[in-house]
Amino acid sequence: MTARVLKPAPAWLVSSEQPIGPGRVGRRKRAAFLEKTLGDGAEVVRRAMYAESADPRGDRPGVLFRIDPRIKLVALVVLLLGVALVHTPVTLAVVYLGLVLLAWAGGVSVGAFVTRVWLFVPLFTAVALAPATLSVITPGEVLVPLWTWHGAQEGITSQGLTSAGLVILRVACSVSLVLLVTISTSWNRLLAALGALGVPRIFVMVIAMAYRYLFVLLGSVLDMVLARKARTVQPVAHTAGDRRFVGAAVGTLLGRAGHLSEEVHQAMTARGYAGQHHTLTGFRASGLDLLALAASLMVAVVIVGGDHLLR
Amino acid sequence: MADTEIVFHAKGLGYTYLDRYPALDDVSFQIRRGERIALLGANGSGKSTLLKILDGLVFPTSGELSAYGQPLTEESLADPAVNARFRSRVGIVFQNSDVQVFSATVREEIAFGCLQLGLSAAETAARTADVLDMLEIEDLTDRTPFLLSGGQKKKVALASVLVMNPEVILFDEPTAALDPRTQHWLIDLIAQLGEAGKTVVLATHDLHTLADLTDRAIIFGENHRVLADTQTRAILADRSQLIAANLIHDHEV
Ligand SMILES: Nc1ncnc2c1ncn2[C@@H]1O[C@H](COP(=O)(O)OP(=O)(O)OP(=O)(O)O)[C@@H](O)[C@H]1O
Numbered sequence: 001m002t003a004r005v006l007k008p009a010p011a012w013l014v015s016s017e018q019p020i021g022p023g024r025v026g027r028r029k030r031a032a033f034l035e036k037t038l039g040d041g042a043e044v045v046r047r048a049m050y051a052e053s054a055d056p057r058g059d060r061p062g063v064l065f066r067i068d069p070r071i072k073l074v075a076l077v078v079l080l081l082g083v084a085l086v087h088t089p090v091t092l093a094v095v096y097l098g099l100v101l102l103a104w105a106g107g108v109s110v111g112a113f114v115t116r117v118w119l120f121v122p123l124f125t126a127v128a129l130a131p132a133t134l135s136v137i138t139p140g141e142v143l144v145p146l147w148t149w150h151g152a153q154e155g156i157t158s159q160g161l162t163s164a165g166l167v168i169l170r171v172a173c174s175v176s177l178v179l180l181v182t183i184s185t186s187w188n189r190l191l192a193a194l195g196a197l198g199v200p201r202i203f204v205m206v207i208a209m210a211y212r213y214l215f216v217l218l219g220s221v222l223d224m225v226l227a228r229k230a231r232t233v234q235p236v237a238h239t240a241g242d243r244r245f246v247g248a249a250v251g252t253l254l255g256r257a258g259h260l261s262e263e264v265h266q267a268m269t270a271r272g273y274a275g276q277h278h279t280l281t282g283f284r285a286s287g288l289d290l291l292a293l294a295a296s297l298m299v300a301v302v303i304v305g306g307d308h309l310l311r
Numbered sequence: 312m313a314d315t316e317i318v319f320h321a322k323g324l325g326y327t328y329l330d331r332y333p334a335l336d337d338v339s340f341q342i343r344r345g346e347r348i349a350l351l352g353a354n355g356s357g358k359s360t361l362l363k364i365l366d367g368l369v370f371p372t373s374g375e376l377s378a379y380g381q382p383l384t385e386e387s388l389a390d391p392a393v394n395a396r397f398r399s400r401v402g403i404v405f406q407n408s409d410v411q412v413f414s415a416t417v418r419e420e421i422a423f424g425c426l427q428l429g430l431s432a433a434e435t436a437a438r439t440a441d442v443l444d445m446l447e448i449e450d451l452t453d454r455t456p457f458l459l460s461g462g463q464k465k466k467v468a469l470a471s472v473l474v475m476n477p478e479v480i481l482f483d484e485p486t487a488a489l490d491p492r493t494q495h496w497l498i499d500l501i502a503q504l505g506e507a508g509k510t511v512v513l514a515t516h517d518l519h520t521l522a523d524l525t526d527r528a529i530i531f532g533e534n535h536r537v538l539a540d541t542q543t544r545a546i547l548a549d550r551s552q553l554i555a556a557n558l559i560h561d562h563e564v
């Protein structure tokens with residue numbers, strides 16, 4: 001067998017020629033929109049999920065952090081049901097204020113909590129709901145006339161606004177509840193609690209995997225954006241190239257997602273993972289836990305009952 | 312030699328990715344307890360794939376592999392007791408440490424394996440502290456592994472395997488991404504582990520440290536077959552094998 005010596009580098013690579021570049025120093029172009037959005041999005045999600053995936057690190061963690069995760073999950077389900085049964089915006093607004101208060105009292109950073117909820121809620125609901133406020137869809141008393149149709153005023157109706165408000169508030173309350181639990185419980189403990197509550201192993205495993213490689217993927221997105229940036233000398237003619245890049249990037253990502261999820265799973269298997277989560281701090285139910293459970297049951301009853309009186 | 316002394320016994324192992332990309336072809340060898348073995352070969356010759364097969368993470372598409380005298384197959388590892396026993400005895404340090412760190416904090420990351428295998432929380436915490444201290448990464452304890460530098464991730468990945476104190480450690484290019492001081496430290500550590508009687512299988516491209524770390528080397532050719540399986544010193548002395556495997560070329564000093 002003859003040894004294959006590395007091929008010689010092409011002459012242009014080893015000559016002292018000038019690097020490829022614009023003949024003249026061009027104006028600085030604003031960063032390509034899609035590229036920037038892709039990078040920013042990944043960074044935002046990464047921060048949002050990590051900044052506070054808090055294990056009680058401070059000297060005295062807030063009360064929410066000290067409640068047993070299993071209790072928190074049960075309370076979460078009870079309160080979510082309660083919120084789903086409420087039919088007036090006023091009750092929901094009160095519940096929402098209560099949640100913000102709870103966050104504050106429980107040691108969760110209120111600013112981050114509120115912004116995170118309102119970052120997602122409008123995005124997912126407001127756009128979808130906007131048409132429902134119009135008289136053509138929800139007939140009623142027109143508050144903001146927009147146009148006339150066969151002599152009748154058409155526009156945003158109070159009934160439409162009410163039903164849209166109801167949905168938005170309900171989503172805000174539900175998202176807030178979920179956030180309170182995820183912010184105040186470390187991920188591993190949450191998964192362990194799901195297992196302890198009898199959620200089938202395969203579900204817990206799927207959730208765990210999805211979460212874990214989400215981060216590896218996010219890293220990939222950032223790396224791809226950077227890698228492209230590093231190779232882009234002259235950021236002209238953004239739009240078409242951008243779209244192509246994003247298209248190709250999404251394709252590559254899907255391929256990587258499959259490969260990475262497999263490797264992450266292998267790494268977990270190699271260290272004995274078989275679908276059951278074990279954590280450093282064991283579960284122990286305390287007086288605080290029972291109190292929290294009782295309180296959440298009571299609150300659920302009160303909001304549903306109070307809502308009935310308001311109707 | 313007693314059968315219990317044989318850790319791995321491979322007979323005609325073959326592996327093909329997606330029915331199309333060959334990674335290993337007709338690979339046979341035995342690995343005895345306490346041996347220190349290097350896997351050498353050009354990029355893409357199948358080293359990483361072999362390590363994953365030895366760790367029971369992927370299963371050969373042809374041939375047979377047994378570990379500790381028992382067949383190592385998907386079915387045998389489906390038994391939780393067998394799986395736990397095997398996982399506690401054999402550890403692997405991946406080439407890509409990005410996939411190997413997946414917990415929310417470095418502490419949880421390192422504790423993960425021990426907890427999965429049923430070590431008590433107190434014992435796990437103590438061991439975790441020891442490893443953090445040994446690797447001088449205590450300051451990273453509460454950090455998120457994903458957000459660490461490449462070399463720091465590698466250290467965490469190493470710590471997370473060492474903490475389980477396996478009998479057999481499979482290293483996939485362990486010194487890649489480490490700074491020179493840490494590389495030296497790791498090479499010392501691997502040497503110590505070898506002296507302590509651990510079985511070490513090491514995929515590497517670093518020929519300089521080979522003689523110190525291993526006694527035996529298996530060279531893979533670009534056809535994914537075993538090209539040579541002999542003493543490390545013999546291989547380093549007779550460079551023709553390394554040249555044939557495209558690991559070095561004639562002009563290299
Ligand atoms: N997930 C995969 N899908 C398809 N082919 C793969 C996959 N992983 C590896 N291969 C192929 O299998 C062969 C062996 O790969 P392997 O990673 O085992 O090589 P290696 O010896 O570890 O290389 P290196 O020195 O670069 O790490 C290569 O040809 C590679 O392209």
Ligand SMILES: [Mg+2]
Pocket residue numbers: 358359360406483514
């Ligand atoms: Mg490899």
